[in-house]
Amino acid sequence: MNRSQRLAMKYFTAAIVLFGVMVVTGLLTATYYLQDGLLLNRLDFSTAKILHINTMILWLLMGFIGAIYWFLPLELEHETVGVRLGEVMFWILCAAIAVVALVFLFVQYGPARETSLWFINQGRKYVEAPRWAAIGIVLVVAVFVYNVVGTVIRARRITGIVAVLLINLVPLFALYLIAFPAITNMAQDLFWWWWLVHLWVEATWEILIGCIMALALMQLLGTSRRIVETWLYIEVALVLGTGILGLGHHYFWIGTPAYWLAIGGLFSALEPLPLLGMVVHAVYDAGTHQMKTSNKPAFYWVMAEAFGNFIGAGVFGFMMTLPQINLFSHGTQWTVSHGHFAFWGAYACGVIAVIYIALQKARDADVLNGRAWKWSFALLNLGMIGMVGGLLISGMAQAFYERAMGGSTLDAFMRGQTNPWFVQGVAVRLAFGLLFAMGYALLVYDLLRIGKRREYPLGERREARATM
Amino acid sequence: MTPQSLLLSAVLLGAFVLLAGAYALLYCVGLLSGRRELTWASYTCYGLQVAVAFAVLVATPLDWWWKALVLASAIVYQRIPPVVWRYLHTLHLSTKERACSRTL
Amino acid sequence: MYLADPAFWRAGAISSTAVMLVVLGFLTVDSLAVIRTGGANVPPYTVIDREIGYAFDDAAGMYRPVIGGEQPLFGRRHTAPEAEALIDKGKLVIQSRACIDCHTFFGNGAYYAPDLTKAWLDPAWEKMWMPMTQAGAREEAMVMFLMEPQKYPTWSRQMPNLRLSREEAEAAVAYLKWMSSVETNGFPIHFGHIQQN
Numbered sequence: 135m136n137r138s139q140r141l142a143m144k145y146f147t148a149a150i151v152l153f154g155v156m157v158v159t160g161l162l163t164a165t166y167y168l169q170d171g172l173l174l175n176r177l178d179f180s181t182a183k184i185l186h187i188n189t190m191i192l193w194l195l196m197g198f199i200g201a202i203y204w205f206l207p208l209e210l211e212h213e214t215v216g217v218r219l220g221e222v223m224f225w226i227l228c229a230a231i232a233v234v235a236l237v238f239l240f241v242q243y244g245p246a247r248e249t250s251l252w253f254i255n256q257g258r259k260y261v262e263a264p265r266w267a268a269i270g271i272v273l274v275v276a277v278f279v280y281n282v283v284g285t286v287i288r289a290r291r292i293t294g295i296v297a298v299l300l301i302n303l304v305p306l307f308a309l310y311l312i313a314f315p316a317i318t319n320m321a322q323d324l325f326w327w328w329w330l331v332h333l334w335v336e337a338t339w340e341i342l343i344g345c346i347m348a349l350a351l352m353q354l355l356g357t358s359r360r361i362v363e364t365w366l367y368i369e370v371a372l373v374l375g376t377g378i379l380g381l382g383h384h385y386f387w388i389g390t391p392a393y394w395l396a397i398g399g400l401f402s403a404l405e406p407l408p409l410l411g412m413v414v415h416a417v418y419d420a421g422t423h424q425m426k427t428s429n430k431p432a433f434y435w436v437m438a439e440a441f442g443n444f445i446g447a448g449v450f451g452f453m454m455t456l457p458q459i460n461l462f463s464h465g466t467q468w469t470v471s472h473g474h475f476a477f478w479g480a481y482a483c484g485v486i487a488v489i490y491i492a493l494q495k496a497r498d499a500d501v502l503n504g505r506a507w508k509w510s511f512a513l514l515n516l517g518m519i520g521m522v523g524g525l526l527i528s529g530m531a532q533a534f535y536e537r538a539m540g541g542s543t544l545d546a547f548m549r550g551q552t553n554p555w556f557v558q559g560v561a562v563r564l565a566f567g568l569l570f571a572m573g574y575a576l577l578v579y580d581l582l583r584i585g586k587r588r589e590y591p592l593g594e595r596r597e598a599r600a601t602m
Numbered sequence: 603m604t605p606q607s608l609l610l611s612a613v614l615l616g617a618f619v620l621l622a623g624a625y626a627l628l629y630c631v632g633l634l635s636g637r638r639e640l641t642w643a644s645y646t647c648y649g650l651q652v653a654v655a656f657a658v659l660v661a662t663p664l665d666w667w668w669k670a671l672v673l674a675s676a677i678v679y680q681r682i683p684p685v686v687w688r689y690l691h692t693l694h695l696s697t698k699e700r701a702c703s704r705t706l
Numbered sequence: 707m708y709l710a711d712p713a714f715w716r717a718g719a720i721s722s723t724a725v726m727l728v729v730l731g732f733l734t735v736d737s738l739a740v741i742r743t744g745g746a747n748v749p750p751y752t753v754i755d756r757e758i759g760y761a762f763d764d765a766a767g768m769y770r771p772v773i774g775g776e777q778p779l780f781g782r783r784h785t786a787p788e789a790e791a792l793i794d795k796g797k798l799v800i801q802s803r804a805c806i807d808c809h810t811f812f813g814n815g816a817y818y819a820p821d822l823t824k825a826w827l828d829p830a831w832e833k834m835w836m837p838m839t840q841a842g843a844r845e846e847a848m849v850m851f852l853m854e855p856q857k858y859p860t861w862s863r864q865m866p867n868l869r870l871s872r873e874e875a876e877a878a879v880a881y882l883k884w885m886s887s888v889e890t891n892g893f894p895i896h897f898g899h900i901q902q903n
């Protein structure tokens with residue numbers, strides 16, 4: 135491994151640790167729904183939720199950054215420029231995350247002054263981290279961009295994939311600046327906030343994971359560069375072609391003009407189409423290789439990515455996106471159901487796949503296979519399906535009882551929350567969340583052990599390879 | 603939109619896209635394995651998808667333009683698996699040809 | 707075949723993205739004009755001294771906010787700068803206490819606590835909290851609740867005490883009143899009216 139790849143491994147490790155924090159805080163947030171008064175005034179729902187969603191964003195981002203540090207020197211045939219500085223920034227990032235988390239846990243909030251936003255909590259969803267930390271993230275990402283650009287320049291080489299990646303990093307970086315302002319007018323606040331959130335997770339992150347998957351497929355299946363590049367361009371065209379104006383599906387109810395109902399609804403309804411294309415591509419790739427690969431877990435996680443993305447983002451999204459439905463489903467557990475499944479399918483599966491790809495090389499293993507990864511794969515995916523299924527029931531109950539029947543008042547909210555269907559749904563969510571957590575524990579176990587050289591004769595290893 | 607029609611409409615819309623996925627999966631696996639029954643299963647899924655689109659048309663209170671969109675996209679969803687499959691196949695072939703011609 | 711040429715699709719990616727971004731640009735400029743304070747959909751902050759309602763508009767075919775006559779908030783009239791300062795403070799309260807991580811605003815946020823878009827209009831203030839707090843006005847009941855939620859619970863899921871000062875609580879209430887006047891294309895549908903099935 136070169137230095138950049140060792141840095142990638144650090145990022146992957148941190149990512150998996152944060153994934154674990156996300157799971158624990160997720161279980162905690164789920165429990166509040168079933169246990170009234172849990173930790174009231176000591177660790178309220180909001181704090182647990184903040185930790186849960188922020189660690190989600192961070193672990194995925196760290197996975198992406200790690201993936202780029204891993205693939206870049208291979209792609210450009212040059213060690214990453216400024217990697218030492220990248221290492222420093224990694225440790226600074228970890229320290230900042232720890233401090234922010236401790237402040238969230240033990241200070242929680244401050245008075246209604248700018249200093250609270252600077253040092254404690256900014257109170258905007260996903261970007262609650264205080265401004266000092268947001269500046270830190272900007273610096274870390276700036277160094278990361280420098281690493282990538284510097285390597286391109288020094289190597290005097292650029293590929294189609296790296297070009298797309300580089301161009302994509304510009305809006306990805308610029309959009310994060312929306313994390314800073316405190317805008318009084320909630321309509322304006324949410325308008326810009328959605329530029330950040332949607333154009334991250336339904337545009338620039340899609341391109342980023344597309345680049346990473348392109349690089350991964352070349353390694354995993356030996357797919358030719360020309361094919362992955364062509365496919366990447368097609369993806370960019372279709373994903374951004376539908377996703378940019380698909381932003382409008384967040385502009386139905388926040389004070390924006392009514393034309394967004396038509397525009398947002400239309401483009402949002404088109405978003406599943408490219409995802410179906412990706413499913414076809416995934417099956418094609420699986421088929422042409424007859425499911426044979428020297429890295430079984432990575433291969434299966436790549437497949438999970440294509441299917442999870444289609445079902446979580448495509449199916450679940452389409453179910454609730456048309457304005458006449460969304461009027462009732464907006465801001466309920468239905469949204470939570472879709473959100474969890476979409477993030478899982480679109481990003482989490484891909485990051486896990488890349489980690490397995492890196493591990494194979496890092497441990498110099500001819501073949502990666504075993505039992506633990508299969509159990510982990512099954513438990514994580516089943517856990518996720520169960521969770522989103524439970525949340526879908528709860529969400530539908532909420533839309534039905536609280537919104538459609540109840541008129542969305544406090545009384546209606548209470549009736550929705552205490553409705554037996556709702557309660558069953560969130561109980562099922564917690565139960566499957568525990569399954570998911572078991573899957574996570576097994577994932578960690580497997581990542582720590584898989585592919586490590588064991589002391590056994592050459593013949594046995596050859597035999598192990600032959601049965602793959 | 604009554605509460606019941608809300609849930610019915612949402613379930614139909616979700617089923618619409620899910621069946622598109624089932625159709626695509628079975629179609630592709632049918633091509634790979636050469637098993638005719640899988641290809642027929644895929645067409646059945648697509649038939650069900652069309653039936654769901656029809657149900658959206660007659661049984662939901664969605665505005666007419668959304669219904670039109672669902673019907674139009676039913677046609678597009680049918681084309682995606684064969685078109686994309688054929689395209690990928692051609693792409694792989696042409697890439698192989700280029701690689702071969704370079705080595706000659 | 708040109709469809710197998712990456713350059714063809716590269717051009718497609720660039721043009722499709724560019725066209726969509728340009729359209730987004732135009733729509734953004736238009737939307738910003740509509741959502742600015744005092745724009746078509748967002749009343750100026752001085753609306754806090756007016757009566758605010760929510761009723762079905764036959765012409766529009768949806769529920770819309772209705773701005774009525776004078777209704778000074780906290781019994782006092784606010785000048786435009788005073789109203790702005792109060793609403794600015796209200797937003798700082800909402801952010802500093804991370805309200806959006808339990809509640810939703812225009813349906814955005816977290817789903818553990820009720821949506822606050824029309825909280826100002828919630829019948830519970832008159833039905834439950836005014837009797838509980840013995841407050842003479844809705845906004846006073848809201849302030850008392852926000853300052854000491856543990857004293858006035860209405861069901862088993864309780865709001866935590868976020869140690870709001872009187873000034874902060876008043877600012878938050880003013881914010882909620884202003885927010886209920888924003889045109890949201892009919893969200894939430896038929897607020898306060900129960901549909902008989």
